[in-house]
Amino acid sequence: KTRVYRFGNKTADGNSKMKNLLGGKGANLAEMSAIGIPVPPGFTITTEVCTEYNSLGEETVIELIKEEVEQSIANIETQMGATFGDKDNPLLISVRSGARVSMPGMMDTVLNLGMNDEVVLGLAKRTNNEQFAWDSYRRFIQMYGGVVLGMKPESKDDIDPFEEIMEHLKHKRGIELDTDFTIQDLQDLVYDFKEAVKRRTGHDFPTDPWDQLWGAIIAVFNSWNGDRAVYYRNMHGYPADWGTAVNIQAMVYGNMGDNSGTGVCFTRDAGTGENIFNGEYLINAQGEDVVAGVRTPQQITKIGSQRWAELATVDEVDRAENYPSLEELMPKIFIELNEYQDILEKHYRDMQDMEFTIQDGKLWILQTRNGKRTGAAMVKITMDLLKEEMINEKEALLLIEPNKLDELLHPVFEPGALKRSNVIAQGLPASPGAATGKIVFFADEANKYKSTILVRIETSPEDLEGMNIAKGILTARGGMTSHAAVVARGMGKCCISGAGALKIDYKNRTLTVDGHEYHEGDWISLNGSTGNIIEGKVATMEPELSGEFGELMNLADKYAEMKVRTNADTPRDAEVARSFGAQGIGLTRTEHMFFEVDRIKAMREMILADTVKGRKQALEELLPMQRSDFEGIFEAMDGLSVTIRLLDPPLHEFVPHQLATQKELAEDMHITLQAVKNKVAELEEFNPMLGHRGCRLGNTYPEITEMQTRAIIEAALNLKERGKICRPEIMVPLVGTVKEFEMQEQLIRATAENIFEERQDRIDYLVGTMIEVPRAALIADLIAEKADFFSFGTNDLTQMTFGYSRDDASKFLPIYIEKGILKVDPFEVIDEEGVGQLVKIGTERGRSAKPNLKVGICGEHGGEPTSVEFCYNTGMDYVSCSPYRVPIARLVSAQAAI
Ligand code: PEP
Ligand code: MG
Numbered sequence: 001k002t003r004v005y006r007f008g009n010k011t012a013d014g015n016s017k018m019k020n021l022l023g024g025k026g027a028n029l030a031e032m033s034a035i036g037i038p039v040p041p042g043f044t045i046t047t048e049v050c051t052e053y054n055s056l057g058e059e060t061v062i063e064l065i066k067e068e069v070e071q072s073i074a075n076i077e078t079q080m081g082a083t084f085g086d087k088d089n090p091l092l093i094s095v096r097s098g099a100r101v102s103m104p105g106m107m108d109t110v111l112n113l114g115m116n117d118e119v120v121l122g123l124a125k126r127t128n129n130e131q132f133a134w135d136s137y138r139r140f141i142q143m144y145g146g147v148v149l150g151m152k153p154e155s156k157d158d159i160d161p162f163e164e165i166m167e168h169l170k171h172k173r174g175i176e177l178d179t180d181f182t183i184q185d186l187q188d189l190v191y192d193f194k195e196a197v198k199r200r201t202g203h204d205f206p207t208d209p210w211d212q213l214w215g216a217i218i219a220v221f222n223s224w225n226g227d228r229a230v231y232y233r234n235m236h237g238y239p240a241d242w243g244t245a246v247n248i249q250a251m252v253y254g255n256m257g258d259n260s261g262t263g264v265c266f267t268r269d270a271g272t273g274e275n276i277f278n279g280e281y282l283i284n285a286q287g288e289d290v291v292a293g294v295r296t297p298q299q300i301t302k303i304g305s306q307r308w309a310e311l312a313t314v315d316e317v318d319r320a321e322n323y324p325s326l327e328e329l330m331p332k333i334f335i336e337l338n339e340y341q342d343i344l345e346k347h348y349r350d351m352q353d354m355e356f357t358i359q360d361g362k363l364w365i366l367q368t369r370n371g372k373r374t375g376a377a378m379v380k381i382t383m384d385l386l387k388e389e390m391i392n393e394k395e396a397l398l399l400i401e402p403n404k405l406d407e408l409l410h411p412v413f414e415p416g417a418l419k420r421s422n423v424i425a426q427g428l429p430a431s432p433g434a435a436t437g438k439i440v441f442f443a444d445e446a447n448k449y450k451s452t453i454l455v456r457i458e459t460s461p462e463d464l465e466g467m468n469i470a471k472g473i474l475t476a477r478g479g480m481t482s483h484a485a486v487v488a489r490g491m492g493k494c495c496i497s498g499a500g501a502l503k504i505d506y507k508n509r510t511l512t513v514d515g516h517e518y519h520e521g522d523w524i525s526l527n528g529s530t531g532n533i534i535e536g537k538v539a540t541m542e543p544e545l546s547g548e549f550g551e552l553m554n555l556a557d558k559y560a561e562m563k564v565r566t567n568a569d570t571p572r573d574a575e576v577a578r579s580f581g582a583q584g585i586g587l588t589r590t591e592h593m594f595f596e597v598d599r600i601k602a603m604r605e606m607i608l609a610d611t612v613k614g615r616k617q618a619l620e621e622l623l624p625m626q627r628s629d630f631e632g633i634f635e636a637m638d639g640l641s642v643t644i645r646l647l648d649p650p651l652h653e654f655v656p657h658q659l660a661t662q663k664e665l666a667e668d669m670h671i672t673l674q675a676v677k678n679k680v681a682e683l684e685e686f687n688p689m690l691g692h693r694g695c696r697l698g699n700t701y702p703e704i705t706e707m708q709t710r711a712i713i714e715a716a717l718n719l720k721e722r723g724k725i726c727r728p729e730i731m732v733p734l735v736g737t738v739k740e741f742e743m744q745e746q747l748i749r750a751t752a753e754n755i756f757e758e759r760q761d762r763i764d765y766l767v768g769t770m771i772e773v774p775r776a777a778l779i780a781d782l783i784a785e786k787a788d789f790f791s792f793g794t795n796d797l798t799q800m801t802f803g804y805s806r807d808d809a810s811k812f813l814p815i816y817i818e819k820g821i822l823k824v825d826p827f828e829v830i831d832e833e834g835v836g837q838l839v840k841i842g843t844e845r846g847r848s849a850k851p852n853l854k855v856g857i858c859g860e861h862g863g864e865p866t867s868v869e870f871c872y873n874t875g876m877d878y879v880s881c882s883p884y885r886v887p888i889a890r891l892v893s894a895q896a897a898i
Contacts, residue, residue: 270377375408452469770790790846828864
């Protein structure tokens, strides 16, 4: 079995298809090398070795790969003409992690490995650059110390132990920038760093390059199980046994003087999707300088520079003039880079995110990957690639990440409110969207308020969880490729980076702009599309489905077989859903209509009534209100099917539980307070979710079913009179026995017949049931003999199959997921293994009795991508989901059919 794969010199053992084995980075390095892109030579230790490490331990694994690693290092030595650990002509290497999917900032990197007190002199001699050699040495100790030896800040208020030493020296020497250090300073730093390591770890810093290498390899393996990686994996549902590969590569240097540099570039705009080559670079710098956001980087292209200058502060523009674009500064290198970006995008047929280094006038490509992008950019890039005929329609649909569409379906700032708003500063538009929230300064406090904006000088991978919770992210430092920017775009989260005008004081928890001080808890708003930072809370509005997004949806409909309906309780919801392309309503929860102030009274009177007559009287009052609701919904749906469910929740939800309201009700109804109290006590249940609800209500209080049926049928007839068609589908909830359904069905049909008689007119309608009690799924064949359609209520079906109370599961589900008892929340993603079986059985048995039985789903799962795919595979006719998820479900429906 091969555990080590080599690449370099325009050849490679692996290729881009081997992502599972070589990790994304390793597979791409191999592929790039094979297609003639100049990548520094190196090799990849496979992800399988990571898994072997986890089960066999360090010693055994080193034994397994020792020989292959040694030979591969020798191979790099030959190609670079330098020797690992040699004091005259040393080869230095980088060690990076690389899982099969990109996990930004998750895993650790060590650069300049192979350095020690002798090697540094050799490097200085060979490059004729003592400054550079010592700078590389101090960077190496810093990174190796942090990543491998655990030299991290001890608490969140603490700064990095190495940074602290550097700050101290800067202060003493009266200098500001890292580049101001003299050779002597750097030598002092190296000494102090090593002392700090010894003090904290109790061991000398390793001087033997091979010890360093093995330490780094093991550290990469360990980082796969680090807190941040585990959090990210759980967030995305990536299994622990994927493991990470280790990429080892010859170092090339961007910090060898003014003829060197390093940068990051995108073949298209990751924020907007425009087909514009763009990126950032720094002269005389090493890789992490660009993303760390310590220096503000310069643009790759001349146009990029101009655009950037329009947004930048005067101070930044001044600095930019000292560092023009790469296109102007190194035209030959730019042309070459431009060629490679073109080759790579065409080769991978997707937008690429590339890293490059210029070492003493020679361009090296360090990495390429499919670039992270915002939802808007994803749609634009995909539709453009389709128009450019780089991909076909099916490929285009498959390039869309369903959940990312969500970003396009969320509010933007209201133009009017935006005009009146007070822009206090501007940063880089790092990740578009609108966010409004209260200021917090620490990632682990991102949930301190309901909506927060995380304000940081810069972010680091430790902040990931908080970034995910916050509504938006604002940083004072860093470019478009800073950690904050890249991660935010990946999350689809609004982000503004590099807002240099902000003065952030963590200790006092303040943010100062132009002498104005803002505090933790103050509202601010971010416009991630323009970079504007706005004082206070700005009103937002609903997005629209137009342009490329509309084209994409049309394309999805062309391939989709399963229909997408919506869950909507009001005409407004129905309209929103239709504008998102809903093909009907799969669930109208009628109880929501009773909660409005003027209706709840009539509802309460109905519940409190002691006699059938009293109940009927109260229901009479409710009838016109329900009827007009239904008319509104039918109108909005304009001829499409509308499923209306009869009253479902337990009655106690409607009665007042507070004394003041009870008194009010007693007065209104001219009954005693005690009578109200008695009724409330009588309705109380130990487990309302399994209590007197669903068709159990309709069967004990048939008047309710009668009234609701009348409202539905009369509404439909009224519309018919106005020349409009509507197709009501009346749905009975929580059925568990045939008789339960039968009694409701007979009542509904009898009521409808009465109305047809009265009106001397009729309409077509269906009577069906929800399948949400496990027993109903098991006897689905018997129910289907009577029912016109089934709709799976997977919320209740999940509750009853697992025996997890919907209302109480949040107390233990997070712990279950953390402990790995469950992979995901089954109320969010359908549990195919268990609940899914009941859905399959229910569908099969139902159709065995009635082959053309219409089957759908209306539980929350109807808008969740993997669950939608499951529904397609089960053979459902439609899924029904909340209006904002309709486009996502339409896309998944198409993807499933492809
Ligand atoms: C369900 O149980 O899945 C359902 C759609 O009904 P509700 O959520 O209203 O109980
Ligand atoms: Mg239900």
